[in-house]
Amino acid sequence: xxxxxxxxxxxxxxxxxxxxxxxxxxxxxxxxxxxxxxxxxxxxxxxxxxxxxxxxxxxxxxxxxxxxxxxxxxxxxxxxxxxxxxxxx
Amino acid sequence: xxxxxxxxxxxxxxxxxxxxxxxxxxxxxxxxxxxxxxxxxxxxxxxxxxxxxxxxxxxxxxxxxxxxxxxxxxxxxxxxxxxxxxxxxxxxxxxxxxxxxxxxxxxxxxxxxxxxxxxxxxxxxxxxxxxxxxxxxxxxxxxxxxxxxxxxxxxxxxxxxxxxxxxxxxxxxxxxxxxxxxxxxxxxxxxxxxxxxxxxxxxxxxxxxxxxxxxxxxxxxxxxxxxxxxxxxxxxxxxxxxxxxxxxxxxxxxxxxxxxxxxxxxxxxxxxxxxxxxxxxxxxxxxxxxx
Numbered sequence: 001x002x003x004x005x006x007x008x009x010x011x012x013x014x015x016x017x018x019x020x021x022x023x024x025x026x027x028x029x030x031x032x033x034x035x036x037x038x039x040x041x042x043x044x045x046x047x048x049x050x051x052x053x054x055x056x057x058x059x060x061x062x063x064x065x066x067x068x069x070x071x072x073x074x075x076x077x078x079x080x081x082x083x084x085x086x087x088x089x
Numbered sequence: 090x091x092x093x094x095x096x097x098x099x100x101x102x103x104x105x106x107x108x109x110x111x112x113x114x115x116x117x118x119x120x121x122x123x124x125x126x127x128x129x130x131x132x133x134x135x136x137x138x139x140x141x142x143x144x145x146x147x148x149x150x151x152x153x154x155x156x157x158x159x160x161x162x163x164x165x166x167x168x169x170x171x172x173x174x175x176x177x178x179x180x181x182x183x184x185x186x187x188x189x190x191x192x193x194x195x196x197x198x199x200x201x202x203x204x205x206x207x208x209x210x211x212x213x214x215x216x217x218x219x220x221x222x223x224x225x226x227x228x229x230x231x232x233x234x235x236x237x238x239x240x241x242x243x244x245x246x247x248x249x250x251x252x253x254x255x256x257x258x259x260x261x262x263x264x265x266x267x268x269x270x271x272x273x274x275x276x277x278x279x280x281x282x283x284x285x286x287x288x289x290x291x292x293x294x295x296x297x298x299x300x301x302x303x304x305x306x307x308x309x310x311x312x313x314x315x316x317x318x319x320x321x322x323x324x325x326x327x328x329x330x331x332x333x334x335x336x337x338x339x340x341x342x343x344x345x346x347x348x349x350x351x352x353x354x355x356x357x358x359x360x361x362x363x364x365x366x367x368x369x370x371x372x373x374x375x376x377x378x379x380x
Binding site for chain 2: 014015016017018019032033034037044045046047048049070072074076081083085086
């Protein structure tokens with residue numbers, strides 16, 4: 001936990017119907033429209049379109065993932081916001 | 090003089106009606122809460138979407154040409170009146186239908202109009218009008234979710250893109266609060282140019298992947314679907330709000346009616362008793378005086 005706290009970022013995955021995930025993560029990777037990429041702490045501000053694919057991230061409880069059907073992700077000031085039209089699993 | 094039995098029957102019927110209206114009010118209140126929750130759930134998504142869209146398109150000089158913003162001479166119109174499936178909600182449905190009819194008879198008189206009614210009440214109404222109908226999405230309110238609403242929005246957007254319609258107009262009840270709804274006539278397509286409020290956009294210099302144009306192309310349809318979804322959710326919440334108010338009024342009216350009926354009932358009963366005593370006394374008098 002001590003080590004983890006140095007790396008945390010805030011992640012939110014939301015769809016029009018509900019908030020799918022809100023929490024602290026140390027790492028997250030996304031299915032970008034041009035290929036998948038990973039976001040770590042202090043990433044530069046970024047807006048990227050997402051393709052269909054899995055979003056996976058590491059929380060204190062371990063690795064988790066959701067499959068989204070396209071969307072967009074914004075990274076700014078260690079806050080990651082994922083807007084997905086639909087989350088499949 | 091009113092018949093005792095008749096009044097009793099009326100009292101029974103009014104109070105059972107009152108029970109129904111009271112129950113309907115409770116149900117509407119519960120449904121309203123759910124509908125409002127849905128609106129609240131959607132809000133962060135739509136706000137963030139607008140924020141991203143604004144901050145990205147403010148960077149591009151001379152906005153990219155989006156197919157959905159194309160202004161064409163309005164010859165073929167698609168009107169989307171949104172009502173409820175069920176009645177007993179005051180002027181909720183007739184307001185929408187009135188507004189829709191008004192728009193068609195003034196602004197779009199003589200144009201080729203197609204209607205895409207949503208909700209059973211609108212469907213029933215527009216079936217009686219002589220105009221082509223798109224009825225695929227009439228029963229959207231049976232299961233309100235973004236997935237279902239999306240399909241209706243995609244249909245309208247696809248048809249606009251192909252040039253089947255030059256303009257798409259939504260007519261629906263906007264949710265203000267439980268007791269008030271406003272009928273909105275809103276142009277859905279083409280997108281009306283909005284001045285971007287640059288004071289509001291964060292001046293963060295984003296890395297944009299794959300490109301600004303790509304993201305705008307992705308997000309604009311998305312925000313259109315959200316706009317459509319918002320109209321549906323607003324109408325849904327308004328419906329339950331309107332029904333709640335209507336049923337509350339009906340319960341109150343039933344109460345007033347009951348009070349009056351009970352008064353009549355008691356008066357009649359008293360009069361009947363008085364009459365009976367009079368008859369008995371008169372009878373006894375007659376007997377004693379004949380002795």
